[in-house]
Amino acid sequence: MNGRQRGLSLVLVLVVLAAVSGFAASTATDLLLAKARSLEGRGLMDLAAQSWQQVLMSDPNQPEALAGLARWAKQNGHAEEANQYLARLRKVSPQDPAIANVEAMKVTGPKQRARLEEAGRLAQSHQYEASLAIYREVLGDEPPPGSWAIAYYETEAATPDGYEHAVAGIKKMSERFPSDQQYRLSLGRLLTYRPETRAEGIRVLTAIPANSAAGDAARKAWRQALVWNATSPSNQPSLREYLARYPDAELQSYLSKSMSASTAAETANAAPLQGVEEKRGYDALNAGNLAVAEANFQEALKRNPKSGSALSGMGFVRLKQEDFNGAIEYFEKAKAASPADAAKIAPYLVTAHFWNMMRAGNTALAANQPELAKGYFQQAMKLRPENLEALQGYGGALMASGDPATAVTIFRRMTELAPANASARREMVKAQYESGDLSGANDTLARLPSGVKSELSKDIDYLALLVSIYGAQGGDSEVQDVVQEALL
Numbered sequence: 001m002n003g004r005q006r007g008l009s010l011v012l013v014l015v016v017l018a019a020v021s022g023f024a025a026s027t028a029t030d031l032l033l034a035k036a037r038s039l040e041g042r043g044l045m046d047l048a049a050q051s052w053q054q055v056l057m058s059d060p061n062q063p064e065a066l067a068g069l070a071r072w073a074k075q076n077g078h079a080e081e082a083n084q085y086l087a088r089l090r091k092v093s094p095q096d097p098a099i100a101n102v103e104a105m106k107v108t109g110p111k112q113r114a115r116l117e118e119a120g121r122l123a124q125s126h127q128y129e130a131s132l133a134i135y136r137e138v139l140g141d142e143p144p145p146g147s148w149a150i151a152y153y154e155t156e157a158a159t160p161d162g163y164e165h166a167v168a169g170i171k172k173m174s175e176r177f178p179s180d181q182q183y184r185l186s187l188g189r190l191l192t193y194r195p196e197t198r199a200e201g202i203r204v205l206t207a208i209p210a211n212s213a214a215g216d217a218a219r220k221a222w223r224q225a226l227v228w229n230a231t232s233p234s235n236q237p238s239l240r241e242y243l244a245r246y247p248d249a250e251l252q253s254y255l256s257k258s259m260s261a262s263t264a265a266e267t268a269n270a271a272p273l274q275g276v277e278e279k280r281g282y283d284a285l286n287a288g289n290l291a292v293a294e295a296n297f298q299e300a301l302k303r304n305p306k307s308g309s310a311l312s313g314m315g316f317v318r319l320k321q322e323d324f325n326g327a328i329e330y331f332e333k334a335k336a337a338s339p340a341d342a343a344k345i346a347p348y349l350v351t352a353h354f355w356n357m358m359r360a361g362n363t364a365l366a367a368n369q370p371e372l373a374k375g376y377f378q379q380a381m382k383l384r385p386e387n388l389e390a391l392q393g394y395g396g397a398l399m400a401s402g403d404p405a406t407a408v409t410i411f412r413r414m415t416e417l418a419p420a421n422a423s424a425r426r427e428m429v430k431a432q433y434e435s436g437d438l439s440g441a442n443d444t445l446a447r448l449p450s451g452v453k454s455e456l457s458k459d460i461d462y463l464a465l466l467v468s469i470y471g472a473q474g475g476d477s478e479v480q481d482v483v484q485e486a487l488l
Helices: 003-019 023-041 045-058 063-075 079-092 097-104 110-124 128-139 147-157 163-176 181-192 195-206 215-229 233-245 249-268 276-286 290-303 308-320 324-337 339-366 370-383 388-400 404-417 422-434 438-446 450-456 460-472 476-487
Strands: none
Touching: 023 045, 023 063, 045 063, 063 079, 063 097, 079 097, 110 128, 110 147, 128 147, 147 163, 147 181, 163 181, 163 450, 181 195, 181 215, 181 450, 195 215, 195 233, 215 233, 215 249, 233 249, 276 290, 276 308, 290 308, 308 324, 308 339, 324 339, 339 370, 339 388, 370 388, 388 404, 388 422, 404 422, 422 438, 422 450, 422 460, 438 460
16 A cells, blocks of 8 residues: 555544544454454464454354354364354354354364375376365365365366356355455466456456465466467457566567457458558558558558548558547548448448547546536447446546436446446445435445455545445444455
8 A cells, every 4th residue: 555545544544433433342343353254264263263262252142253163163173162152152143044054064183184185185186086075075065264175176176067166166255255365366267267267267366466475376377367368359458457567578479469460450351452552551550650651651642542542541540549530531531432341441430430439528527527528428339338438438427417326327337248347336336325325335335246345445435435335324333344444
């Protein structure tokens, strides 16, 4: 956290402490329970048990601590002690689902641990089915939290029919223990193993902080996924993001090759070449040399002002220069000069119009003209209804014009198109809150994917929004949790 963020966090804490009563009374218990959850998620049950025991010293009937200690005793083979904690839990919370969960747990004494180590050796020698059989024998179908759970699910994922169940299992662990990066690392890694889920896996891996214990392993898994995708055009955004963080000659070459292939494919759809200057122009365009490309296209137009190929080439040059009005002008001339190629030119004309509207909308919004901005973004959305930037721009304009209720539908559409988009989730919650829909905001918060929740936990604006939402509902304990998160 940088100095500015730390300052904002402290301001947030002071505001909350001034507004929320009873902070000191429950903070110690809340912190101990949070610490125990984190330790349990990392498989450090003995340390977690110490925190639960401290909780019971001040509140002997605290259900979460009783359940945690019952799990700890059962895992360590102390059945009688586990039953004692369960009996106390039944008195204070007879319907607590933890009771059935503890009763169904397997005991893991010295003999069972030896079997687990054997399963690990089998997995290392690629005997996954034999390894999984032992894991199930000792741990059952749902392993307890910790390193054995990760080993269990990663082994299961390597068996012929186990991938889907393994991914679901490790995802559940990741959601249950969102602060434990090891579960997210395992989930992201498993998702990258299959092409159809690789993009989702990359999103999970990129959200793991580089300075965390899992940071280096996440970077390596992310890089491997990019190598598997190689020069695929869909790989370009993630390649750029990786290279922005970690210089890498091999991945840079993949990006360059992918971009060249994309440009060549685009320009191949333009009007047919008509002369030497056009060919030189497109060669320079594909190489990214816009000045040479423009010089050759202009030379060709001197020779033939109605050359559809040269006019299209100039359209591409202006498009890459982000001179969208100029691109529109040249593409329109190309269509008129070469009607037979109008269908090939049309998509690029749409692109130029789209970005022209987007620029105008952003300019209007920055100038505090939300009504004008809405019109521009609506035109952009007509051209590309599922473009996230257009949707975000329109949603922002709606918020700025005082219409958060309509903005909710726009941000919800963004979350449907891009479930891992943290900004869309935050803006949706904000729009629900500002429109008075606290129930909707709570529901959205409850459904946040773990990766998004982790990313937003570092967003001061989001934390301040949570304070407003929880404070409006008298949620003192939730506000306290936000305070602690702001201080991390």
